[in-house]
Amino acid sequence: MRGRALLILAAAAATLFGCSPGQKKTEIALQRFFGECGAVYGQTVDLAKAEGECGIVTALINKFNAENPDIHVEVNIVAWPGYTQLASQMAAKDPPDLVTMHQGVISDYSSRGLLEPMEPILRHAGIDPAGFTAASRLGVTKGGTIYGLPWDTIGGLFHVNTKLFAQAGLMKGGKPVFPNSPEELLAQARQFKAATGKPYFVQSQLNDAATHVRNLYTYLIAQDATIFPDPKHIQLQTAEARRVLALFKQLNAEGLSTVNQDNPAAIATFLNGGGGVFPTGTWMIGGFDQEAQTPGRPLYQSYAVFPYPRLWGHAASFVDGHSWVMPKRKRTPEQRAAIVRLLAFMAAHNFDWSRTGHIPASQAVVDSAEFKALPHRGDIAPLAQIGRPLPGYVRRQGAIEGLLGEDLGAAVTGQKPIDQALADAERRVDELLEQTD
């Protein structure tokens, strides 16, 4: 008993003196995007009270700082996506300690030796990469080496207006009926249009390279097509790619999809009940679900969301994800220890982050009842398994997306013949990849 009292006293003394205001804190620099919301969440440490990407990440770091008085995480918020600034900091040999990075971008930096391999650090933090979802593990693994702590999986989903689906007779057992082949998709889309007078698809096809690329990559992966046979080439002049583009072109040509809409216009159309399915990302779940909870709105109690249906081959989805990476730089042992603690903290709060709508990187969280109790998460959870990023050796994925998006968009809207669009896209991407060292 006495020993226990002494122990408590010692712990109290350690807390008091060890963390006195005079103690020098270990400072680590964290750089992130997701915006600035200090006005709302600057003091929030209760994670349940934080909403959205910005709110949750702000509250998480507040909480970490509050619970670790010997560490101060200095946050630098950069304009999305922040890679211009990161490259600049690396050139000036002054990068931050931890950075948010899309998993598809990691190879641009890891291939130049600018990032620290993370496996030893994750091990110190008690994080077992075997516990990551398949999509996340693949996303941060480049050339067999793990370069980041994956935080989530982001990808395309079919956001559905269930009221219109019911009107079209496309609901069964309270769930939307999805097609299993391109022919079925066309048949259901025609049925939908005949019953509702509205297009089956609401699509953002203007100035939105990501939409076209997501559709193509997803259905190429589903067909087991090789997209990048090696680090310097893309392979697009294939029967698999032609099939995908032909389908989306036909949907446009038959008026089964909205056309000439950019992302804000497509979102507004979907929110106002202008179509059945909006293929867009995980990040829209929160906004759409809010509409589904608002009486009087067209989506009221009429919203569901699922991964892209299998149309060819097997169920698959092209995905990316957010991760925390460590740029190479000099650090003190104390800073390394602080980073380890922060990474452990972030991994331990993966569920809180999943409230953003993104799929958690931890398989245990994906499987948890807590996660599945969140709206629609049980329906989208398979994305963690069927999600596939591009091969780890593919660099310049962002730039490639921009190039591909232009030609794919031209093909599905009928501005270019499909064969020409694929040939042009292949040539342009190969020229870009040729420039990588």
Add this chain to the structure above:
Amino acid sequence: MRARVSPLAWIAVALGAAIVVAPLLWTVLLSLKANSELMRDSGTAFSAPYTLENYHSILNGNMVFRWLLNSVIVSTGTTLGVLALCSLAGYGFARLEFPFRRTLFVFVLLGLAIPEQAVILPQHRLFADLGLHNSYPGLILPGLAGPFGVFFMTQYFRGIPRDLDEAAMLDGASRLTTFWKVLLPLTMPAQATLGVFTFLASWNSYWWPLISATRGNMFTLTVGLASAQMNYAQTSGLGFLMAQAVFASIPIFIVYILFQKHIVRAMSGAAVR
């Protein structure tokens, strides 16, 4: 007596003004709407209710006044530096005889043809080696190298009759006194024009501050406001985005109001005689 303006000209001017004002008005109206409402339909910008919520969010941002101060310091510092350097250089090229004067002038003018992007890498490296990133000198110094300003001031000095210099010298004034007390006051319209242009360019500058000021406390307003945006600002945060645009342009609007006469003169070419 005022010249009579034809109705056709009035209509043309009104149409031109409407084309210019419409997007500005739309921006202001969007900034006064709730983001969730705009996500459903941006057309609601033309009808009540309106809110100051987006401006409230900006003003309550942790760093916004720091970024504002940084922009004021950088823009003012750049403007003063450009005026000092370009006036001296312009006087030198216009009035002094020295070896390779013409060649040097052409060399300076070549700077007009070199885009910022072409020199950004060595410039960044230089400033990194000097340890000047994330500092006010790092943000101000690149803006001082202004071939346009040198050309502009040289032309202006050339337009001032040499008789004035000679009269001053006959009265015993040195070159510096002649420059400072006789010629410089005569260049005030050009100084004002150059100053306004430099201030506007510096205030709106984005790229160099983006890569030189990488720490939040050194962001200028343009970079800071961009960093405050969420990833999907154009969809789920349209009102906030527009409020940022309006907020960032308020100081510029004030500068315009104060120096309207000089800006109009500059745009019409009246400042260069």
